[in-house]
Amino acid sequence: MASHFCISHSFLFHNHQSFPSSFSSSSSFSLHSFLFSNVTYERFTLLSKASFHHPNNHAPHQEAVSRDPDTNSSSLSKSRFWVNPSRPRAKHIRTKSSSSRYIYLTRLAESLNSCTPTAQHVSTILKGLRDNVSESDAVFILDKMVNSVTAPFVLRYFLDKIKPSGDTETVLFNITLKAFRKSRDFEGAEKLFDEMIQRGVKPDNITFSTLINSARMCSLPNKAVEWFEKLPSFGCEPDAMVYSAMVSAYAQTNNVNMALSLYDRAKAERWTLDASTFSSLIKMHGVLGNYDDSLKIFQEMKALGVKPSVVTYNTLLGGLFRARRSWQAKNIYKEMVTDGVLPDFITYSTLLRIYAAAQYSDGAFGVYEEMKGQGMDLSVDLYNRLLAMCANVGCIDEAVEVFEDMKSSGTCQPNSLSFSSLITVYSCNGMVSEAEGLLNEMVQSGFQPTIYVLTSLVQCYGKAKRTDDVVKIFKQLVDLDIVPDVPFCCCLLNVMTQTPKEELGKIIECIEKANKQLGSVIRYLVEEKEDDGNFRKEISELLNSVDGKVKKPLCNCLIDLCVRLNEPNRARDLLDLGLTLEIYKNLQSRSQNQWSLHLKKLSVGAAMTALNVWINDLSKALESGEDLPPLLGVNTGYGKHKYVSDKGLASVCESHLRELNAPFHEAPDKAGWFLVTKDAAKSWLEYRSSTESIADLNFQVSGGSTLAVQYG
DNA sequence: CTAGGGTTAG
Incomplete structure (x- = not known):
């Protein structure tokens, strides 16, 4: 089969996408410069202009390709010399006629992709080829098809016109299947497969690997498995490519046993798996929370001489983020840089998430600067993670800077969470007027205050000993129909530890309205009632009634209050109770x-x-x-x-x-x-x-x- | 090189 093809055009049969990425990005070879240098490029430009400015612009494509400019030139398959375009000699061999034929066929494919999907329209366009249709022309055009609705008509036209041999029929069907993959039409691909069988055309490994990868790209990994299992019944024996696709498909379904057994088989048979297959395995372990296994695959990959790609590193970093192993991120990143793999947006955003979650502010700001330096736009989520980190570690100036950057980014605006975080920053630092100002800005931007914002403001006024304003915020909460939660109550308790005794009553009233059970416990404490044995019981009930996550903060606040009220024995009792209830462990x-x-x-x-x-x-x-x-x-x-x-x-x-x-x-x-x-x-x-x-x-x-x- | 390859973060 291969001998039929014009080898000088073997590169032309591919679009950029189908090139290995290492190839298209390498400076040693550029498809674009190969195709569009000098004469070829000018010709292409002229043709584009002609079609673009055509007065009947309702169907410019059809017009532009209605006549074959090279009717007399040989079909692509007829020139039979081998050319490696990466070698300088290649450019001498390109001929004007083969270039224009290439452009002509390309434009034909373009109009087929955008025409009305009927047999009639398709054949009208393809009539431009006259009877001068070769197998390689058919291959070339079908390979350019991205429209899965039109592609079958094009296929049928060629089958009818060329009356190809059985092997060639398989080829043409396989190439057409790719159009379904490109338009993520898996159902259509299955239908085309049925048509293939009905016509008695024999599917091969390429058919199945295309179907399997289509299924995966359509997020139907179970379909991939289904087709893999069907493969032997069509007399096929899976090869390295099919196994490679299946390792990824099983990895995608988190079927560790199957993925690993195929992976072991690949190793045993010395099949080369590429970086993306390894990335799938790394991801599989990562999402299952087994970062160590991810790392093992990564090490094996390097030992087998497969160069990790940016995706490999990003997948590893993703695993670190999931596993909250922030301290390992820096080394992975370093290795990536040493390895000469260029970080991309996903690399930086994952690193930023890891560092922000770990409250490693230097790291997070470093990544932030790097992204800005590279002209990358941060998402709202990334800005918010930075702001939340600032609130946690207490970076005031940095928070303001990030917030201002966000407003002037032109790509996103602060949302409720962004305002909330900066208000928290101000509140924690007792910056009352700044917090109030930002609250105003928040409301003017169309956001209602949330419970988080109101909690921060309680904190803020409490710190400033403005008890009446604390009460005012509580009223606002009630007016907004927001149900006070445990963290909010904890905040009120915390305010109590800073409030002069004569004003405690005002806060206690709020607490009683917010949480009756807590209110009664607080009364008990403040009024220094003797413990009649009910106190411990009441507090146990309170602590048992709240959500697991907030048990410890609540217990902490209560102990703080006891200390503040100069009741060290009660503080001890509460600590003891906390230990009994396993709120505190292994102190x-x-x-x-x-x-x-x-x-x-x-x-x-x-x-x-x-x-x-x-x-x-x-x-x-x-x-x-x-x-x-x-x-x-x-x-x-x-x-x-x-x-x-x-x-x-x-x-x-x-x-x-x-x-x-x-x-x-x-x-x-x-x-x-x-x-x-x-x-x-x-x-x-x-x-x-x-x-x-x-x-x-x-x-x-x-x-x-x-x-x-x-x-x- | 031949008609088969994508994958990555929340």
């Missing part, structure tokens, strides 16, 4: 070498309460003759959650330890850890119990655990 741990206290994700009040409990437990251990391990440590985390308190948990903990004269020191190599050796701890604990000094919970509870609730 203390003991290994042979080290005993530790883990304070991450606790509010300041809860953390200091837990610290005091731990110190007491250490004293008890000593008193009962237990031996201490070589090292004792407190882990506060190096939290970037700036708003958990003004100073951050680490520094509050540090100053509290200093007040207790506890000889802990910040670990130089482990951020967020305060350590003490056995001997130092021992002498301090012994001295402490001898003086019976009971540490005051004399520390400040301020800032907002609310934000940890909203975004934590």
Whole structure:
């Protein structure tokens, strides 16, 4: 079959799409310059103009191609020399007549793609070819078809005109199937297959791989499997190409066993799988949450000498995002750059999502600048992720800059979430007038305040000790028919820790309206009622009634309030209750070498309460003759959650330890850890119990655990 | 090279 084709035009039979990407992007060879240099290009331009300016512009295509400009020239198949266009000699061999024939056939295909899909219209256009129709002309035109409605008419015309051999019939049907793939018409492709069988034309592996890939591209991977299973019944034995398509199809359906068994077979038979097949496998493991398996495939791929593509790297990064393994992203990106693979929009946006989610602000802003530098437009979602990160880590100036960039981007405008995030930034920093100003702008832009915005404003006014404005916001919430949620209530509780005693009543009234159960608990606390045993029960019921995600923030707020009301024993009871209900887990741990206290994700009040409990437990251990391990440590985390308190948990903990004269020191190599050796701890604990000094919970509870609730 | 290859983030 191949010998029939004019090899000098083998490249012409392909559009750009069907070229391997490495080829079309490489500077050593350009199809475009090959086709459209000098004479060819001028001719093409003239033809385009002629058709464009034709007075009967209702059917310019038909007019432009109605006559074969090269009737006497040989058909494409007749010139029989092999030309490698990447070699300089190629350009001498191109002839004027073959170029114009190419252009003529191209324009014929174009008009076929846009004509009325009837046998009559199709044959009218194809009559321009006269009787001068070769198999290769048919192949060329069919290959250019993108319209799956017209393509079968074109096919039937050629079958009728050429009366080809059985093998050639298969070829022509296969090429026509590609038009269905291009227009994502899988049902049509199946119908064409039926027609093929009815005419007694034998399908081959190319038929099946085209069908399988069509099914995949139409998001019908199950259809791909179905056709793969049908293949033997048509007397075909699948080859490397079919297996390759099927590895991807099985991967797409998350059928790990089948995908991997075909993959193993490919390796055993030494079939070359390309980067995209590997990418499918990498993605399969990634979406199933098995990033390590993704990485294994990636390593195998490199070991087999297959060069990872941008898609491969993007897929890996996607897996990292899903698995929340932000710390590995930088290395993958580095490897990509070292490998000479150019990052694209998806690379950057995935990196940005990873970094923003991990609150790695330097990384996120770095990617942001890189994208801007490359002239890439960020989506609303990406801007919002940046803004949300700013709110979490406390970047004020950067947040304002991102917001302004967004407004002047010309491609997207801030939405409700964008406003909400920046209002949060202002509120957390007590920037009342800025927050109010932005709220106005938000409303003027047509967005209603959301519960998130109102929560932030409560926070903002609470910080500014403007109790009446807090109440005003609560009224607004009620007027907007928004149901107060637990984070909102937590925010009110948090405001209470900053409100002068004489004004507490105003906030409590809001809480009672927002959540009756919580209101009664708060009354209990504030009015310093004696615990008649119902208190613990009531709080248990409250904590059990709320959603799992907000149990800890609520418990944190309640403990903070106890501390603020100078009720350390109640704070302890609540911490104990939190442990019983498994709201707090593994606060203390003991290994042979080290005993530790883990304070991450606790509010300041809860953390200091837990610290005091731990110190007491250490004293008890000593008193009962237990031996201490070589090292004792407190882990506060190096939290970037700036708003958990003004100073951050680490520094509050540090100053509290200093007040207790506890000889802990910040670990130089482990951020967020305060350590003490056995001997130092021992002498301090012994001295402490001898003086019976009971540490005051004399520390400040301020800032907002609310934000940890909203975004934590 | 021959009529067969796409894939990637929320």
